[in-house]
Amino acid sequence: MQWSRLFIPTLREDPADAEVISHKLLVRAGYIRQLAAGVYSYLFLAQRAFNKIIRIVREEMDAIGAQEMLLPALHPAELWQESGRWEVMGDDMFRLKDRGDRLLCLGMTHEEVMTAIARGELRSYKQLPQIWYQIQTKFRDEPRPRSGLIRVRQFIMKDSYSFDLDPAGLDVAYQKHYRAYCRIFQRCGLKFVAVEAHSGTMGGSQSHEFMVRAEAGEDWVVLCPQCGYAANLEKAISVPAPPLAEDPPGDFDPEPFATPGVRTIAEVAEFTGLPETSQIKSLVMVAEGSPVLVLLRGDHQLSETKLSEALGGRVIRPAHPDEMREWLGADAGSLGPVGVRNMTILADLALRGRRNMICGANRDGYHLRHVTPEEDFTASWHDLRQVAPGDRCTHCGAALDMGRAIEVGHIFKLGYKYSDSMGLRVTGPKGEEITPIMGSYGIGIERILCSAVELYADQDGMVLPVSIAPFEVVVTPVNNSDPEQMSAARSLYESAKAAGLDALLDDRDERPGVKFKDADLIGIPYRITVGKKLASGKVEIFERRSRQSTEVEPARAVEQLRQRIEEDYRNLQPQD
RNA sequence: CGGGGCGUGGCUCAGCCUGGUUAGAGCGCCUGGUUCGGGACCAGGAGGUCGGUGGUUCAAAUCCACUCGCCCCGACCA
Numbered sequence A: 001m002q003w004s005r006l007f008i009p010t011l012r013e014d015p016a017d018a019e020v021i022s023h024k025l026l027v028r029a030g031y032i033r034q035l036a037a038g039v040y041s042y043l044f045l046a047q048r049a050f051n052k053i054i055r056i057v058r059e060e061m062d063a064i065g066a067q068e069m070l071l072p073a074l075h076p077a078e079l080w081q082e083s084g085r086w087e088v089m090g091d092d093m094f095r096l097k098d099r100g101d102r103l104l105c106l107g108m109t110h111e112e113v114m115t116a117i118a119r120g121e122l123r124s125y126k127q128l129p130q131i132w133y134q135i136q137t138k139f140r141d142e143p144r145p146r147s148g149l150i151r152v153r154q155f156i157m158k159d160s161y162s163f164d165l166d167p168a169g170l171d172v173a174y175q176k177h178y179r180a181y182c183r184i185f186q187r188c189g190l191k192f193v194a195v196e197a198h199s200g201t202m203g204g205s206q207s208h209e210f211m212v213r214a215e216a217g218e219d220w221v222v223l224c225p226q227c228g229y230a231a232n233l234e235k236a237i238s239v240p241a242p243p244l245a246e247d248p249p250g251d252f253d254p255e256p257f258a259t260p261g262v263r264t265i266a267e268v269a270e271f272t273g274l275p276e277t278s279q280i281k282s283l284v285m286v287a288e289g290s291p292v293l294v295l296l297r298g299d300h301q302l303s304e305t306k307l308s309e310a311l312g313g314r315v316i317r318p319a320h321p322d323e324m325r326e327w328l329g330a331d332a333g334s335l336g337p338v339g340v341r342n343m344t345i346l347a348d349l350a351l352r353g354r355r356n357m358i359c360g361a362n363r364d365g366y367h368l369r370h371v372t373p374e375e376d377f378t379a380s381w382h383d384l385r386q387v388a389p390g391d392r393c394t395h396c397g398a399a400l401d402m403g404r405a406i407e408v409g410h411i412f413k414l415g416y417k418y419s420d421s422m423g424l425r426v427t428g429p430k431g432e433e434i435t436p437i438m439g440s441y442g443i444g445i446e447r448i449l450c451s452a453v454e455l456y457a458d459q460d461g462m463v464l465p466v467s468i469a470p471f472e473v474v475v476t477p478v479n480n481s482d483p484e485q486m487s488a489a490r491s492l493y494e495s496a497k498a499a500g501l502d503a504l505l506d507d508r509d510e511r512p513g514v515k516f517k518d519a520d521l522i523g524i525p526y527r528i529t530v531g532k533k534l535a536s537g538k539v540e541i542f543e544r545r546s547r548q549s550t551e552v553e554p555a556r557a558v559e560q561l562r563q564r565i566e567e568d569y570r571n572l573q574p575q576d
Numbered sequence B: 001c002g003g004g005g006c007g008u009g010g011c012u013c014a015g016c017c018u019g020g021u022u023a024g025a026g027c028g029c030c031u032g033g034u035u036c037g038g039g040a041c042c043a044g045g046a047g048g049u050c051g052g053u054g055g056u057u058c059a060a061a062u063c064c065a066c067u068c069g070c071c072c073c074g075a076c077c078a
Helices: A021-028 A044-063 A077-083 A111-121 A167-187 A265-272 A304-310 A321-328 A417-421 A445-456 A483-498 A512-522 A532-536 A554-572
Strands: A032-036 A039-042 A074-076 A095-097 A103-106 A130-139 A154-164 A193-196 A207-213 A219-223 A230-232 A255-258 A280-287 A290-297 A316-318 A344-348 A357-360 A366-371 A380-382 A401-415 A437-444 A473-477 A503-505 A526-530 A539-543 A549-552
Touching: A021 A032, A021 A445, A039 A044, A044 A130, A044 A154, A044 A167, A044 A445, A074 A077, A077 A103, A077 A111, A077 A417, A111 A130, A111 A154, A111 A417, A111 A437, A154 A167, A154 A445, A167 A193, A167 A207, A167 A401, A167 A437, A193 A219, A207 A219, A207 A445, A265 A366, A280 A321, A280 A357, A290 A321, A304 A316, A304 A380, A401 A417, A401 A445, A417 A437, A437 A445, A473 A483, A473 A512, A483 A503, A483 A526, A483 A532, A483 A554, A526 A554, A532 A539, A539 A554, A549 A554
Parallel strands: A193 A230, A290 A344, A344 A380, A473 A503, A473 A526
Antiparallel strands: A032 A039, A074 A103, A095 A103, A130 A154, A154 A437, A193 A207, A207 A401, A219 A230, A219 A401, A255 A366, A280 A290, A280 A316, A357 A366, A401 A437, A526 A539, A539 A549
């Protein structure tokens, strides 16, 4: 294609409302334009990149025997009421009414629709297993869209669903997806890690997220550099750093002491001269109406995910100040477990075996010293805390690494949640009724592009892997008014196309600086520069990633470039 | 939903505090010319109901109220 004919609206300055790199660059490079909060138009370059990503996704999904479909984005409310998620999804779901006042919603995911098809059509165990997928637009009314394409309200998702006769079958489907996802992200040129994850409102037992480390990411992952343990922060486990001070020995009774105006853990530490690790942090939470007292070591943070799981998956929220006062007789800052009878007490395992600690006295302005778990109060023990910097790996003892990441894919073992609630049954070999077991698997198409931008961008703009860049090479004549250069550039462009390369000819009547800057900005992996060295029989092959140029004879340029690009693709090829 | 910030030609911004002729700049765009290896130069030109509504005032981009939109932090998040 000829650049002079294309719509690639690049900008010289960063857009004012962008903060993260991928947002700035995708707008500046003319890939996207914003329509509303969390809603973007994908212009020519973005669509080209997405098509390349989608093609890779399709090839790998087809390779595991998944069948592509396309389901509606508009769903009747009844379907979601059946699974119980009409309520669960809350404000995240776009809801609307048709002219007959019937309730509808825009699909945020498709378990319900897929299960409805399955229950309508699958009759016999002989039809299983099945893997169905689609690449389609999803709608989620995010409370806070942000970071350009990283968190949006309308996005393209590859979602697939597996139906199996038994858990062993589900394991197979899950493994197939796991491998296919690894291959997809490798072929897209991403550095990623698969982490253990929490299944959230999807329900189900096992789940992995595919994460790309990036500061712009919204998730936190915990990684062990030694044994490879990897988990989402909300699920990660660790060996806590030891307390900073040893517990005083001896068998004492709790003893109140006045702590006027001392409320936070840090203030208590300052006041007592003892570190935060010597304190018991008491948090009042409400689990679907009933109060729960949660105890943690002073320096630890509660993982609400773990707490919710410990409470059997109940929805939890922090208690309001007046509730705490009513239930415990004191304000936050002076709360503790001693003498508490009117609520469940859950304690984090890091407190087990500790002695003579400090906690609130349930009386404003007072704390207790010499509080020993299991002697002065009883609680049920759970892992409730978030992994903290400095923690060690439970498997190998190495120091854990923590960092932000972008979630590009997520796979779930759903179990029977949807087949049960929506009545999906097939007949077994002995005429018995079998409830199929399901899995669901998602990839965020836009996030693959965002992640690549975040990972590889430099000062000059985006640097995209050949497999997902909108073009593989741009042929740039330096001076349009030089007929030799122009015709050489045209013929290089034609032979690049003939050699099967995805090429672009920058035939714009612009000065060379403008062409170079634009080509760098939009991230095309290679550039053939046709300039004054043409007179001495040379053109340049410029590699965007390394910024290295090599001079070659025009006649050999395309073949050499073709080989380098082939090499790039080989390096992106998964080895397994 | 709580906190903060911002809405002025296509883009990035100034002007607003302290109201006062035809609302500015740089970039981009159009025409002509000179140029051509890292965002050229000269000359001329087009383009803005100052987010919206209401109010105060002789007079509002500027002050007040309401409202809409967007961004950031937090809560939330398959």
